[in-house]
Amino acid sequence: MAQEIVRKRKAVEGATTLPGRYYSDEGIFRQEVDKLFQSMWLCAGRVDEIPNPGDYLVREIGCESIVVVRDEKEAIRAFYNNCRHRGTRLCLEESGSAKGSFQCQYHAWTYGLDGQLLGAPHMNEVPTFRKEDWPLKSVGCEVWEGHIFINLDENRAPLSEQLGDMPQRFARYRMGELRRARRIEYDVAANWKLIVENYSECYHCPLIHPDLNRVTHYLSGQNDVIADTYNGGYQIIGEQYCTLTVEGKKTRPYFRDIRKEDQNRVYYYEVYPNLLLSLHPDYMMTHTAWPKSAALTHVVCEWHFEPEVMARPEFDPSDAVGFWDMTNRQDWRACEISQLGVQSRGYTPGPFSNQEELIYNFDRFVLDRLEGPAVEARQVARAR
């Protein structure tokens, strides 16, 4: 793996950022929705959001609304949020609890938690109609360590292919056992790729994150892996600090199975296209990105802890939440002024620093998906 990184680091020299149209053209945006967001596994949330049968959450991907539900047998399933009769949206809230079935609020067609059509008034009068022909349309749904992934592609490969060695890489964090303590949602007036790219480098940290840079110095870490569908690395927590919080103090025990060296590391991993996974010694932070248009992205940030820690009377996640909420907002502002710039013909691709190799590789992933590997090479060449 280290060898591969060295190779890519060479490749980045002389390479440049993406042309501006990739950040502002709505046609390219629709292709991205189609070829990335509606064709890959996306992180939709966590299983502990829907603990009981009938509990559901709703996610929007482009024009599509998807219901993720825990069925009677405790399995997690996902469906298009449309009645099969006249297409009416079935679940209108962002989350909720269905009492054994979903009923369309227009003509009362009713579906089981497994998606089967249970009742459709008067349709027995239509000779050609058979209930079994009209279940809710299912979409791919798999779970990795409590992270729910959905996939709209009918010809999808299993989630394991997209995750590669991620499961082995972080098994010791026992993410599947963690529970969410807080969620903050943001609307960021920037292309989704600017948000991923911002997460991919700490070259900007000295200027815009003085607090973060004090606790984890921007030159302290290294990149671990650059795979086709994910990448990541870590930074080192300074000697006088224990974790990334406002004070940097240890207010919670470290995750119990992590290695000694993990206790002063923060791992930052991107699982393409929409999950940013940040593993601290004592908590997990997740960002999921939901593109709304070429210049607007909805971001959901959540903080997750061990349930036994959360059960303590003194438990208070606000040191971690407050630190990252401040840092998030610093990042979104940078992304937004970046968006203002890249929409202009005054922007042409610029040179990468050596600290931006993950961006270079993420950009290659996007171009590969949109246009195929060969085209991408010409793109970058032309962009120079």
Add this chain to the structure above:
Amino acid sequence: MAQEIVRKRKAVEGATTLPGRYYSDEGIFRQEVDKLFQSMWLCAGRVDEIPNPGDYLVREIGCESIVVVRDEKEAIRAFYNNCRHRGTRLCLEESGSAKGSFQCQYHAWTYGLDGQLLGAPHMNEVPTFRKEDWPLKSVGCEVWEGHIFINLDENRAPLSEQLGDMPQRFARYRMGELRRARRIEYDVAANWKLIVENYSECYHCPLIHPDLNRVTHYLSGQNDVIADTYNGGYQIIGEQYCTLTVEGKKTRPYFRDIRKEDQNRVYYYEVYPNLLLSLHPDYMMTHTAWPKSAALTHVVCEWHFEPEVMARPEFDPSDAVGFWDMTNRQDWRACEISQLGVQSRGYTPGPFSNQEELIYNFDRFVLDRLEGPAVEARQVARAR
């Protein structure tokens, strides 16, 4: 006529709803504006809105603004709302009263109520200019029983062709004598066809209109007619009720010339593309639909009564208005959650129940207008 209905009822079996693009594609929407709304007779309102010479109302159809005015000879006329000089909008209010002429507020060109250019300052200095060459551009305008219809098509057929046997069908209601008591306007975040389709069936009534369904049971009526440019039927008022109001009580005399059987019927007729005509035993309700975009429709709902009834001191239309305002809002919500769904690829055409034959026929009318009868057959076949 009964024979025709039987035939169509057979056709509906196995047929499905329209593909989603017909509800969300702005290109198809513009075709509809062009081929339906700017090429057919539209109901623009009622003659009693403009009782005196110079009284006018303004209606918008797509980008077009049309002035309907009562001229000096009491005739109703309609014009494009544009000065012939530099195109400036002439009438800026939704309705009003012109004192003998319309004057453009930019350069003071002045037009008679018959549209003739009366004055144009300094244009006598232009040798080639002749006032008679620059009247307001007229559009088709005819009246049926107090309903004003306008038509932007220069090659239009007379209104009578579009109305077919509607005049004979409801002559006994003497609609021309009725006067408006109330208007409520709604902006509905749904395609205009969803609003017409919602009006076309009471399959949804048990679930979303418990009050309506108590007074007129959803299975009580029947369809009367399915013609090329209109359709309709009736429902039966339950034995313990007199009309459609909050209490269902008789607070007004019935229309004086209607038949005995009409006294416990409510007739629901659609005059394509924009008039929904609801004849109760004691009042007339009209909806006119004005498409704004693929996903937005302005609806004007009005309640009309006999003038002698309105003249009574105890006259109060609020029992009828309140009942239908509540019912309208229930319907608009259904249309809006339907719009949310049909915009998604999670929606594909679904099966009609036997109670939805009017929708099937309305959909055929739309497809015929947009693409011609032959193409429509293929469409529906492909949509399966």
Add this chain to the structure above:
Amino acid sequence: MAQEIVRKRKAVEGATTLPGRYYSDEGIFRQEVDKLFQSMWLCAGRVDEIPNPGDYLVREIGCESIVVVRDEKEAIRAFYNNCRHRGTRLCLEESGSAKGSFQCQYHAWTYGLDGQLLGAPHMNEVPTFRKEDWPLKSVGCEVWEGHIFINLDENRAPLSEQLGDMPQRFARYRMGELRRARRIEYDVAANWKLIVENYSECYHCPLIHPDLNRVTHYLSGQNDVIADTYNGGYQIIGEQYCTLTVEGKKTRPYFRDIRKEDQNRVYYYEVYPNLLLSLHPDYMMTHTAWPKSAALTHVVCEWHFEPEVMARPEFDPSDAVGFWDMTNRQDWRACEISQLGVQSRGYTPGPFSNQEELIYNFDRFVLDRLEGPAVEARQVARAR
């Protein structure tokens, strides 16, 4: 010059206004931004807005943001407002003062006031990187009598070609010495050409500007010049008035070098495409127009006076500002109702009066730029 005007006045007879698509089609609008606003010299403001080295102002032209700055050597320069690294917008305020350099707020790349890249952290680690390859991208910037002009076209001719004889024509007004006293900005829901066209004629003055028409009668003046890139004329201040203000009284000395006849004239000149220059006996008013979309224009109006007059304790520009702010708003309303009309197919090109010859010539300029002179002749012919 007089001869040319006579010729054009003949041409205008029988000619008509532009087809509606030129006011509402976003495709034509983008062509105008490209072929007029991003290819010609535009007035960006006045040198006295940025009196000291480091002072800058920012202007937006379509998607482009341009910084105009006074450099260390007191020269005025203009740059695209984009960092060369990842395109981030550099200056976020509409105006301000840079302390010797511009620093990108994302990764701290720093540029001199002359645009040279001074510092780029860690880029010395990239062997192929050379600072001199990555200066801010400059755009054309020239000054005429204190008016700053910018030009985004890389193949631009000098400003003098576009200005023609304007410099000689108004040298006696010593505009370069004037200072701004007030600015008012307006968003007008109308195409930018409607605003220029409105400025081009006083045919509308009797109806919508009773106060203006009292002081300068709409038939009092004449057109001076119709050149390829500018035009203008004057109106005569009535005998009992001294200048264009609320009272019409003389509250300031006249410009010291103007001719006797200038003392009762107001000159109105259009320097295509975006400067409207109004020279009164005692003050200069400028409008600059900044198109935002086919139907929206931002207008900046400023009032400029002699510095020695402004230095007097009793100096108060509000008589001039109040008069024109009122008049501006009357004009914007006319432009807005005009926009409502020309978007409609109810508008087709109408006949010009003899008082509208400047519009006819401005329209020709636009068509020439968009489509070439030959095509324009056909356009106008077809528009009849």
